[in-house]
Amino acid sequence: MARSTAGQTGIAGRIDAANREALRRMLAADPVLVDVVPAHSVMPALAERTILHAGPPIGWERMCGPMRGAVAGIAVFEGWAKDLDEAEALARDGAFTFDANHHHDAVGPMTGMTTRSQMVMVVENRAFGNSTYCTINxxxxxxxxxxxxxxxxxxRLRWLKDVLGPxxxxxxxxxxxVPLKNLVARGLTMGDEMHQRNVACSGLFLRAIAPALARTSDDRGRLAEALAFIAANDQFFLNIAMxxxxxxxxxxxxxxxxxxxxxxxRNGTDFGIRVSGCGDEWFTAPVEQPRGLYFPGYDEADANPDMGDSTIVETIGLGGFAMAASPAVAGFVGAGSAADAALFTREMSEITLVENPEWTIPALDYQGVPSGIDIRLVADSGITPIINTGIAHRLAGVGQxxxxxVNAPLGCFTLAVRAFAGRLGVSR
Amino acid sequence: MARSTAGQTGIAGRIDAANREALRRMLAADPVLVDVVPAHSVMPALAERTILHAGPPIGWERMCGPMRGAVAGIAVFEGWAKDLDEAEALARDGAFTFDANHHHDAVGPMTGMTTRSQMVMVVENRAFGNSTYCTINxxxxxxxxxxxxxxxxxxRLRWLKDVLGPxxxxxxxxxxxVPLKNLVARGLTMGDEMHQRNVACSGLFLRAIAPALARTSDDRGRLAEALAFIAANDQFFLNIAMxxxxxxxxxxxxxxxxxxxxxxxRNGTDFGIRVSGCGDEWFTAPVEQPRGLYFPGYDEADANPDMGDSTIVETIGLGGFAMAASPAVAGFVGAGSAADAALFTREMSEITLVENPEWTIPALDYQGVPSGIDIRLVADSGITPIINTGIAHRLAGVGQxxxxxVNAPLGCFTLAVRAFAGRLGVSR
Known part of the structure; x- marks a missing residue:
């Protein structure tokens, strides 16, 4: 399934061998949702007044409106400010330590606030022993x-912390x-692409967890609330997928x-990528503006540019890459008909190295989702990753x-290719 | 959407007007799952030793193996016989009253046993005030x-009666x-065809009912059992769909x-259809043998012919008629690839009068499921309804x-057309 590399030598052969190992690790992963715990208990960096955000690192001065709004809100939630105004003043004065979720084994959707008191879901990759964290949707x-x-x-955040999370x-x-690999495989046969459509996986997750929720609850009112919250949220699984x-x-x-x-x-200002052979360096470019459909009363003048760590799902071949699995999402995001949906997936095959044999799309006669984005293929073809995304209001306090x-900006990939070539000792 | 009838007069015009009314009633339906109750409380015919079965009426002497096995089993369940041998002897001696589920507002999958002590689900059509019944899957x-x-x-039947049903x-x-029309619409966008694939609707139903199950349960162990049973059964929704x-x-x-x-x-021996303009008459022909895939250790020599009331889902445009919504089921029933799945749905459009605008298939760019089978179109084209079905072992006591x-036999339709023409005073 991986592109043939037989007979290649030198630098190209070395890259192909490294990429084979990368794909082997990707496909061997065994992610299991194992726990929900207070963030500070597993993320030692989460001291008082420390706020993790989506995207590559960014300071208050360059943050977009909704991220500033979220920062103010989470500071009030944590008790670091008595109200939003005080929180903003503290932020301006440099009272908060900001860092990227990705630097602390975490991801967060859209603004992606992660702070010490929030409950985070723990996904353990049992094939490799690493764990990652994300707040509850x-x-x-x-x-x-x-x-x-x-x-x-x-x-609502307090209820997630005090009731649903525990x-x-x-x-x-x-x-x-709850093992996740087969659950995602099943979701792909049920019209989910795991970014803007998670209704199937959210239902499959509820099926998996409801009996244990019942067994471990001693208050049927709270149990009913928990079940109702998960049941009413078609995007509940998004944070698990991330x-x-x-x-x-x-x-x-x-x-x-x-x-x-x-x-x-992306942090709403910059889009960043990381490349396996380039360590943990971020290659960034300005984020692009999503093209989409707006809720009644809003239009593109209201839209904040692209934001969130959720593009990790495209990085593993889901979201926009799996559009063909989800003709319904193509309509929801304004990307066209069922036939158009298939085209997005086929195009992403041009910039990826493998079709995941365990995550297949019935409508494409069980072709696997295109996985393993190669920066060389992106830079050479000019085809950039397609992303299904929610759109936030550009002002703080409004919402979706x-x-x-939206496409990942080509600039990230050309920067990355240059740095990658430099590390290999070749110019490009 | 209904085929045009403008300008037609005489008999053809009269038939078209009647069919427009039929389609109006079909599309105006508002089915809601409202209750689960003991069968005898809503079906007064269910006296002692009365057994309702799937399909058109049939007596013990013509029943197939699995239906005889089910009759013996249900008689023991009801306490009418101490064991299977005694139950069979009683059946042979005419001790049981048999009748069709369809004669008592009921349907049952495969053998379709309905007796007085079983719990039945109640679906109320709120647009017309009628109610129907089916046992729990x-x-x-x-x-x-x-x-x-x-x-x-x-x-298991006792647990359904004593724990899950109540x-x-x-x-x-x-x-x-739980309103069902929109739930089915959603299921169609998630790969269900509601006959051999119900995983999405079963999950959506669990989402809908889990909070109320929690609110009304006073025993968390039993609640966990109930949630686990529904969660583990991908076909739970089939009986609701029926x-x-x-x-x-x-x-x-x-x-x-x-x-x-x-x-x-179908009762495993005869396939029967009813036609709106022909009252409650059954038009029957011998059932056909399904063509399919067998579980390990079995082959077609083990297969019982086609059986069950579940073809009511094809009658409303689901099941085989909605195959295009469910490429995964096409593989499961051995009907081929995703492209093949779409062909089944397109072919069923040849024998139906309308596409249901509320039940649409994303992969066909939101074409509605083909609904309203017209016996004239079947008889004239020779295209018979396609049915997705489970296959029972031909012997009692084995199972699936x-x-x-499988196709509905053409003979039912030619008989029906003849009778229909006779009622209209024309020969055909």
């Missing part, structure tokens, strides 16, 4: 990941965890000579205004 | 609907019922001059051995 509408920060948003943790420990994506890709990092992309991520598609 | 493997009758089978009834009353199908089609019965099929059903596709 808040549902749709006015939520912190889209820049929401009012009392309704903070109340309940899910008990249930996962009780049942020994932790899964990072759990799969982290062991692929730092393979000398590999041109495979190990992360794509639509959904669409 | 037992899961896969050795189960009574496939002719299983050993202690494991009977123990729990589901409480939950449905608590939440005011009751929904009958709830939709029953108001379409007895429209003078309508050539629309209101039921298709495979899954496949």
């Amino acid at each position: 808040e549902g749709l509408g006015k939520v912190m990941r889209f820049g929401g920060n009012d009392p309704e948003v903070l109340t 309940a899910l943790g008990r249930a996962l420990r009780d049942c020994g965890g 932790a899964l994506g990072k759990a799969i890709m982290d062991p692929v990092r730092n393979i000398d000579g590999s041109s495979v992309v190990t992360a794509m991520s 205004v639509g959904a669409g598609i | 037992e899961g896969l493997g050795k189960v009574m609907r496939f002719g299983g009758n050993d202690p494991e089978v009977l123990t 729990a589901l009834g409480r939950a449905l009353r608590d939440c005011g019922g 009751a929904l199908g009958k709830a939709i089609m029953d108001p379409v019965r007895n429209i003078d001059g309508s050539s629309v099929v209101t039921a298709m059903s 051995v495979g899954a496949g596709i």
Whole structure:
């Protein structure tokens, strides 16, 4: 399935050998959702006033509106400020330490706030022993990941921290965890692409966890609330898929000579990628504006540019790469008909090294999702990764205004190819 | 969307007007799963020693092996016989009253046993006020609907009667019922065709009912059992889809001059159809043998001919008619690739009058499922309805051995057309 490399020698052969190892690690991954725990208990960097965000590193001064809104909101949630105004003033004064989720085994959707008191889901890659973390999906509408920060948003975050998170943790420990690889495989046969459509996987996850939730609950009112929250949120699985994506890709990092992309991520200002053979360096370019469909009352003038760590799902061949599995999402993001959906997946095959034999698409007669983005193929073809994304309002405090598609900027890949060539001692 | 009838007069115009009314009633249906109750409480005919079965009426002497096995098993379950041998002897001696489920507002999968003590799900068609009944799906493997009758089978039936049925009834009353029309619409976008693939709808149903199950349960062990049983059964929704199908089609019965099929059903020996303009008459022909894939250790020599009331789902445009929605089921039943799946749906458009605008298939760019089988179109084209079906072992007591596709026999339709023409006073 991997592109043939027989007979190649020298630099090209060395890159191909490194990429074979990268693909081997990707496909051998065994991600299992094992627990939900307070973030500070597993992420030692999460001190007081430390805020992790989506995308490559960024300071307050360059943050977009919704990310600033989320920062203010999470500071109030953590008790570091009495209200949003004080939180903003503290941020301006440099009172908070900011860093990227990706630097701490974590990912977060859209603004991607991760702080010490939040509960995080733990995905363990049992083939390699690494673990990754992501907060619990808040549902749709006015939520912190889209820049929401009012009392309704903070109340929900408290309920996730005090009720749902601990309940899910008990249930996962009780049942020994929920293996995710086959669940995603099944979701692909049910119209999910795991970025903008997660209704099937969210339902399959509820089926997997509901009996253990019941066994470990001693309050039927709270149990009913927990079940209802998961059941009412078609995107519940997104955050699980993201932790899964990072759990799969982290062991692929730092393979000398590999041109495979190990992360794509955006902070609403910059788009960044990491490449296996280039260590943990970020190659960044300005994020692009999604093209999409807007909720009633909003249009593209309201839209914030592309944001979030959720592009980790495209990095593993899902999301826009698996559009053919999800003709319904193509309509939702304004990408056209079922026939158009298949074209996106076929195009992504041009910039990837393998079709994942375990994650297949019935409508393409069980072709595997295109996986293993090679920066050389992107730079040579000019075809950039396609991403299915939610669209946040550009101002703090509003929330989601639509959904669409967006491309990773070519600039990240040309920068990366140059650095990659430099590491290999060749000019390009 | 309905085929044009403008300008037609006389008999043809009369038939078209009647069929328009039939389609109006089909599409206006509003089926809601409202309760689970003991069968005898809603089906007064269910006296002692009365056994309802799938398909058109049949007596013990002509019943196939798995149906005889199920009769013996259900008689032991009801306490009418101390063991299977005594039950068979009683059956041979005429001690049981047999009748068709369809004569009592009910449907049952495969052997379709319905007796007084079993719990039945109640689907109410709120647009027309009629209600229909179906037992709870037992899961896969050795189960009574496939002719299983050993202690494991009977123990499960007792648990459905004593634990799951009452729990589901409480939950449905608590939440005011689960509307089914949109749930099916969603399932079609998730790869279900509602006959041999119900994993999406089963998950969507669990999402809908789990919070109410939790609210109305006072024993978390039993609640966990109930959630686990539903969660582990990908075909749980089949029996709901069947009751929904009958709830939709029953108001379409007895429209003078309508050539629309209101039921298709089989008892393992005969295939029967009913036609709106022909009252409640059955038009029967010998059932055909499914062509399919067998579980390891079995082949077509083990297969019982086609059986069950489940063809009510094809009667409303689902199952084989919606194959294009479900490329995965095409593989499961041995019907070929994704491209082949679409061909089945397109062919069924040749014998139906309308595409259901509320039940659409993303992979066909949102074409509606082909609905409203017209006996004239079947007889004229020779194209017979395609059915996705489970395959039972031909001997009593074994269970399911495979899954496949089968056609309704043309003979039912030619008989029906002749009778229909006679009622209209024309020869054909």
